[in-house]
Amino acid sequence: MTEPIEPMNEEIERILAAYADAQFAPDPQRTATTRARILREAEFAFAETRDATAARAAQAAERRARWKRFGARYTLVAATLSLSVVFSGAVLASDAGDPLYGVRVWWETALLPAGGDARASAEISRMDARLVELAAAVESGNGNGAAAAAAAYQQIVEEALHGAVGDDRRQMQLEDALSRHVEVLTALLSKVPDSARGSIEHAIVESGKAIEKVGGPSADPNVKPAPDKPARSPKPDSSARPTGPGNSQGNPGG
Amino acid sequence: MTIDDATIERLVREAQAGDPWAFGQLFDAYHGPIHRYVASRIRNLPDAEDLTQAIFVKALEALPRYEARGIPFGGWLFRLARNTVIDHVRTTRRHEDLDVALERASLDAAPDVVVLRRLDYGQVAGALASLTEEQHEVIRLRFFAGLSAREAAIAMDKQEGTIRGLQFRAVASLRRRLGVENAEDGG
Numbered sequence: 001m002t003e004p005i006e007p008m009n010e011e012i013e014r015i016l017a018a019y020a021d022a023q024f025a026p027d028p029q030r031t032a033t034t035r036a037r038i039l040r041e042a043e044f045a046f047a048e049t050r051d052a053t054a055a056r057a058a059q060a061a062e063r064r065a066r067w068k069r070f071g072a073r074y075t076l077v078a079a080t081l082s083l084s085v086v087f088s089g090a091v092l093a094s095d096a097g098d099p100l101y102g103v104r105v106w107w108e109t110a111l112l113p114a115g116g117d118a119r120a121s122a123e124i125s126r127m128d129a130r131l132v133e134l135a136a137a138v139e140s141g142n143g144n145g146a147a148a149a150a151a152a153y154q155q156i157v158e159e160a161l162h163g164a165v166g167d168d169r170r171q172m173q174l175e176d177a178l179s180r181h182v183e184v185l186t187a188l189l190s191k192v193p194d195s196a197r198g199s200i201e202h203a204i205v206e207s208g209k210a211i212e213k214v215g216g217p218s219a220d221p222n223v224k225p226a227p228d229k230p231a232r233s234p235k236p237d238s239s240a241r242p243t244g245p246g247n248s249q250g251n252p253g254g
Numbered sequence: 255m256t257i258d259d260a261t262i263e264r265l266v267r268e269a270q271a272g273d274p275w276a277f278g279q280l281f282d283a284y285h286g287p288i289h290r291y292v293a294s295r296i297r298n299l300p301d302a303e304d305l306t307q308a309i310f311v312k313a314l315e316a317l318p319r320y321e322a323r324g325i326p327f328g329g330w331l332f333r334l335a336r337n338t339v340i341d342h343v344r345t346t347r348r349h350e351d352l353d354v355a356l357e358r359a360s361l362d363a364a365p366d367v368v369v370l371r372r373l374d375y376g377q378v379a380g381a382l383a384s385l386t387e388e389q390h391e392v393i394r395l396r397f398f399a400g401l402s403a404r405e406a407a408i409a410m411d412k413q414e415g416t417i418r419g420l421q422f423r424a425v426a427s428l429r430r431r432l433g434v435e436n437a438e439d440g441g
Contacts, residue, residue, distance in 0.1 A: 011434045016397040019378045024293035034307045046272040
C-alpha cells in the first residue's frame with residue numbers, strides 16, 4: 001500500500017507519521033469492539049448472501065429443468081406433428097389398392113358434413129371420385145386397385161342410400177347419380193382385369209338395386225340387375241352426364 | 255500495511271464468497287489507515303471510530319459489487335470512506351477546533367512534554383492548515399492512511415500524475431513551514 005518517497009521527504013514523512021500516530025491513531029479497545037461488531041455484521045450478511053446464492057442456484061436449476069421438460073414436450077409434439085404430416089401426406093397420396101387407401105376413404109367419411117344436402121352432395125362427389133380412381137386403375141391394368149375402388153364405391157352407395165331414405169329430393173339426386181355411374185361401370189366392365197371384374201359387376205348390381213330403392217315404382221324399368229351381368233342400359237338422354245374418366249359422354253372406353 | 259496486493263485481492267474474493275474470516279483480515283489491514291484518515295478529516299476521535307465502523311459496514315454491503323478490473327481494493331475502499339466522510343461533514347457540520355484535538359492527544363503526556371508536543375503538533379497543524387484542500391487531502395491519504403499514489407488517485411477520482419503533483423507541492427510547502435529544509439541544510 002505504501003510506496004517509498006524520495007529521500008529528501010523522509011523527514012517530512014517522519015513528522016507526519018508521528019503527528020498522525022499521536023492525533024489520529026485508533027484506540028485499541030474501541031477497535032476491538034468495532035471489529036467484533038463488524039464481524040457479526042459480516043456473519044449475518046454473508047449468511048444472507050449464501051442463502052441468496054443457494055436460492056438463485058435452486059431457481060437456475062429449476063429453470064433449466066423446466067426448459068428441459070419444455071424441450072422434451074416440444075420435441076415430442078414436433079415429432080408427432082411431423083409424423084402426422086408425413087402420414088397425412090402418405091394417406092392423401094395413396095391410390096386405390098395402396099395399403100393406406102382404406103384409411104383415406106375412412107378419413108373422407110369422417111370429414112363428411114353431418115347431414116342435409118351438403119352431406120348428400122359430398123357423398124355423390126365421393127362416388128364420382130371412386131369411379132375416377134376405378135377408371136384409372138382399369139386403364140393401368142391394376143386389378144387390385146380397381147377392386148378396391150369398386151368396393152369403396154359400393155360402401156359409399158350404401159351409406160348414401162341409408163341417408164337418403166325419406167328425403168325425396170336426395171333420393172332423386174342419388175338416383176340420377178347412380179344412373180350415370182352405372183353407365184360408367186358398364187363401360188369399364190369390358191376393359192377391367194379379371195381380378196376386378198367381380199367387384200365391378202357387384203357394384204353395378206348393387207347400384208341398380210339402389211336405384212330401384214330410391215326410384216321406387218317410378219324407377220327405370222329397364223334396370224334389371226343380374227348377379228353376373230348388368231342388365232340396365234345407360235340413360236341416353238341424361239342431362240347430367242357423368243364426369244366419367246376419359247369420356248364426358250359416359251363412354252370411358254371411347 | 256504488511257499484506258501484499260495479491261493477498262488482499264484473494265481475501266476480497268474469499269469475503270465475496272461469504273467468508274467472514276477473510277473480511278476480518280481485511281478489517282485488520284485497513285482499519286488503522288481508515289481511522290487515521292477519518293480522524294484527520296473530522297478531528298473527533300469518538301466520531302471517527304463510529305464513522306470508521308460505518309464505513310466498514312458500507313464496505314460489507316458494497317463488497318458483492320466490487321470488481322477488481324484494475325482498481326485496487328484499497329483505492330475502492332478509500333473512495334467509499336472519503337464519500338462517507340464528506341457526507342458526514344456535510345450533514346453534521348461539526349468541525350472540532352484544532353486545539354481541542356491537540357488537548358485530547360496530549361492528555362496522557364507529562365506537562366512539559368505536553369507543552370513541547372503542543373508546540374510541535376501546533377506547528378504541524380498550522381503547516382497543514384496552510385495547504386490547499388486538495389493538497390491536504392493528498393497528505394491525509396498518502397501519509398496518514400499510507401495509500402499508494404495510485405490508490406489515492408482512485409480515492410480522489412484523479413489522475414495519478416495529478417496526485418504526485420499535489421503531493422510535491424504540499425511537501426514543499428510543509429518543508430518550508432516546518433523548517434525542514436533549513437534543518438537539512440544545517441545538518
